[in-house]
Amino acid sequence: MPRLSLAVRAATAAAAVLTFTAAGASVAAAQTGTINATATVLEPITISGTSELQFGTVFPGVAKTIAVSDAGAGEFTVGGDGGAQVAVSFNLPTNLASGGNNLPIGSWAGYLNTTNSATSGGSTFTPSGTAFNANLSGTTGTAGSMFVFLGATVTPTITQVAGTYTNTVTMTVAYTGT
């Protein structure tokens, strides 16, 4: 029966074609996953010299020390991102100068605090050009602050020339990124 044979062949062929097509469709369906890229940009750091380091009147041959808690202590105020870690370093002069005359500075002292106090709640340190790390007050996303007090000792010679002596103390503060 020709008609029947033709139908059988057609059905078988269709099945074979479809089977082949299905077997070739072993590709995984598209799937997606999402993450976020996140970053927190810190508040810019601000530094201001709040108080000069003032030795006042100094007598030839008599060393004079200004402690960090003295009225004449120098002070820097630092602002930035709350809780952020910063690296602190100094560029310290070895002399105060008056024209061509120098008044030697024998030593330095420092006190660092997250509140504006040179007597409690902070910690002492020895200022130098070598950076050390500290944290601003507060938490991320809020304004943080730090207060740095400086003292020092000047050692005038017995023949120290009279005059007004001065020099510049520079403090550098930078985020460490942690």
Added chain:
Amino acid sequence: MALHERERFWRRLRPVLLPAAVLLCGAGSVHMRAPRIRVAGVQDLTFGKIVPGVTTTILLTDAGAGQYTLTNQSARTVQVQLVFVLPTALALGGGTTIPISFGPASAGFSPSGSLADVVPFDPAVPFTVTIDSKRTARVFLGGTLQPVAGQPAGSYTVPITLTTN
């Protein structure tokens, strides 16, 4: 064709058509059970605290690298193509953004899910990988942020989508 002839025709055809139909159903079910990869974003690409004006890079091997898992749930090895939708900036809101960029080795694929056998690749280019059956592979993603000197403070974010084809 007379009615009895038509019935006899279909009766003789049935033994052939029935297996064919079953075969078609079977073929259809193979298609339905095509190997399936489940993709999940499991860790954000985290730059942490960044400083205005300081370019920051997270490598694909860094702890802050983004991570996706690719789970082959099927009983056979599957080959898929990884395609990222990469952003060009992180946003703070109000139109404030930080440019983000990706390099030729910012992304990495690990068939085992470990950094020990990670293979770097360019996330900007579709990348074909093979995942063994019943295994979870992992994709790592780093990037570079370039905040300007006066970059406004705040928390910036942007989604990054990975698609498997």
